[in-house]
Amino acid sequence: MTTDTLPVLAILGGTGDLGTGLARRWVQAGYRVIIGSRTEEKAQAAVTDLREVMAERGLADIAVDAMDNLAAASAADIVTLTVPFSHQSSTLELVKDALQGKILIDVTVPLVPPRVARVQLPPQGSAGQIAQELLGEDVHVVSAFQNVAAAHLQEGSGLDCDVLVCGNKKDARAEVIKLVEAAGMRGFHAGMINNAAAAEALTSVLITINKQYGCHAGITISGLDRTE
Amino acid sequence: MTTDTLPVLAILGGTGDLGTGLARRWVQAGYRVIIGSRTEEKAQAAVTDLREVMAERGLADIAVDAMDNLAAASAADIVTLTVPFSHQSSTLELVKDALQGKILIDVTVPLVPPRVARVQLPPQGSAGQIAQELLGEDVHVVSAFQNVAAAHLQEGSGLDCDVLVCGNKKDARAEVIKLVEAAGMRGFHAGMINNAAAAEALTSVLITINKQYGCHAGITISGLDRTE
Numbered sequence: 001m002t003t004d005t006l007p008v009l010a011i012l013g014g015t016g017d018l019g020t021g022l023a024r025r026w027v028q029a030g031y032r033v034i035i036g037s038r039t040e041e042k043a044q045a046a047v048t049d050l051r052e053v054m055a056e057r058g059l060a061d062i063a064v065d066a067m068d069n070l071a072a073a074s075a076a077d078i079v080t081l082t083v084p085f086s087h088q089s090s091t092l093e094l095v096k097d098a099l100q101g102k103i104l105i106d107v108t109v110p111l112v113p114p115r116v117a118r119v120q121l122p123p124q125g126s127a128g129q130i131a132q133e134l135l136g137e138d139v140h141v142v143s144a145f146q147n148v149a150a151a152h153l154q155e156g157s158g159l160d161c162d163v164l165v166c167g168n169k170k171d172a173r174a175e176v177i178k179l180v181e182a183a184g185m186r187g188f189h190a191g192m193i194n195n196a197a198a199a200e201a202l203t204s205v206l207i208t209i210n211k212q213y214g215c216h217a218g219i220t221i222s223g224l225d226r227t228e
Numbered sequence: 229m230t231t232d233t234l235p236v237l238a239i240l241g242g243t244g245d246l247g248t249g250l251a252r253r254w255v256q257a258g259y260r261v262i263i264g265s266r267t268e269e270k271a272q273a274a275v276t277d278l279r280e281v282m283a284e285r286g287l288a289d290i291a292v293d294a295m296d297n298l299a300a301a302s303a304a305d306i307v308t309l310t311v312p313f314s315h316q317s318s319t320l321e322l323v324k325d326a327l328q329g330k331i332l333i334d335v336t337v338p339l340v341p342p343r344v345a346r347v348q349l350p351p352q353g354s355a356g357q358i359a360q361e362l363l364g365e366d367v368h369v370v371s372a373f374q375n376v377a378a379a380h381l382q383e384g385s386g387l388d389c390d391v392l393v394c395g396n397k398k399d400a401r402a403e404v405i406k407l408v409e410a411a412g413m414r415g416f417h418a419g420m421i422n423n424a425a426a427a428e429a430l431t432s433v434l435i436t437i438n439k440q441y442g443c444h445a446g447i448t449i450s451g452l453d454r455t456e
Contacts (some may be wrong), residue, residue: 013235029382035429053416087297087302116423117419118419118420118423119353119354119419119423119425119426120422121349121425124346125347125349131331149297149451151455152451159253160450160451161450161451164433166433176394180368188433188434188437189437189440190433190436190437191345191346191347191436192346192431193432194346194347194348195346195347195429195432195433195436196427197349197425197429198426198430198432198433199433200348201423201425201426202424202426202430204419204423205392205394205416205418205423205426205427206347206449208417208418208419208423209416209418209449209452212417213454214454214455215436215451215453215454215455216451216455217449217451217452218449218450218451219447219448219449219450220447220448220450221437221445221446221447222445222446222447222448223377223387223388223389223443223444223446224437224441224443224445225443226441226442226443227379227442227443227444
């Protein structure tokens with residue numbers, strides 16, 4: 001397995017459930033992953049956990065590092081943001097310069113606690129649009145992974161869940177779809193960054209369904225057979 | 229087959245693709261359906277078509293009537309609105325008094341032509357919220373069916389598509405879920421009327437996917453197995 005030709009990935013806020021879930025999937029697929037956190041120490045603890053989980057799965061030789069968020073964003077080719085909505089803007093301000101010319105995968109869902117089961121989109125339309133406006137046009141913001149249960153990502157098994165991939169640049173969306181597939185799911189070109197509102201709103205619907213069924217629900221796209 | 233205990237259904241704007249699709253499904257399930265349109269003549273033409281399609285499927289004895297929108301709303305127990313977004317408010321103003329105490333199933337998707345593949349939710353949050361605010365608390369607005377392709381509804385075969393059902397009253401949502409099931413699909417309690425934003429936004433994403441695949445896509449909810 002070679003990582004020479006693969007982009008280096010950073011996950012900012014990579015110590016949370018979703019971040020560690022993505023890290024496990026991407027490391028397993030052979031990517032070099034940098035776990036970013038507010039302090040290098042916190043990131044290092046997550047890396048230690050990650051090495052243990054991977055060793056249990058028989059993968060001792062993985063490419064993973066711990067850094068603070070700014071160092072992680074600087075060292076990576078593609079940067080993923082998995083922080084709570086309340087920390088989205090401050091984290092992006094911190095790493096804005098380091099992101100120029102790169103792809104930012106925004107996984108932020110604009111949940112407003114305590115009513116996380118209620119759709120409450122921000123005035124800008126979506127967290128994806130907030131990120132794109134804050135970072136400027138030279139950062140390719142691609143919104144993805146909002147509807148994937150962290151619990152399922154952390155498992156080693158297959159995922160019955162599709163990923164809506166939104167962003168203003170088709171090439172950047174295509175790069176992210178490769179990472180969706182590397183994580184074991186189908187990714188769909190889902191339109192411009194405005195369309196992130198759909199995936200972000202859907203998360204509150206899935207939380208509503210999870211409460212009723214005691215499950216971790218996701219969505220799949222149906223009816224893909226050509227009809228014309 | 230008896231219709232005595234079933235609610236009488238009206239479909240306002242029932243001459244369009246989605247309205248005729250729902251009418252076919254509900255008539256086939258034994259419901260009495262009133263097709264509403266701006267004029268009774270237009271509604272009558274749709275009823276004639278409906279009788280022909282049903283006769284081809286071997287159903288000669290169906291309970292279907294044509295009325296103008298106001299008469300249809302007055303005569304029905306549960307009223308479904310399937311008009312373009314640009315006609316939503318004016319149609320609801322017309323029938324507001326006739327809807328008091330009833331369930332309104334709002335199928336409106338706030339598409340803004342020509343960019344229908346781009347999510348452009350209204351300042352109120354969703355078309356569902358617009359309807360609830362306009363009609364007042366004594367009308368139980370339930371949002372549903374935004375992600376079902378009319379072409380698939382019009383077919384007689386099975387539907388691989390789930391329906392998100394949003395509204396402020398659980399009992400009203402449960403009534404609508406019965407109608408979703410009568411139309412051959414699974415319906416999910418998807419939260420308060422605010423959550424209609426998710427299904428409405430998703431329609432633009434599905435339009436985006438339809439363009440790529442030449443299909444009529446929908447969504448299904450996955451991961452419903454209890455995990456806790």
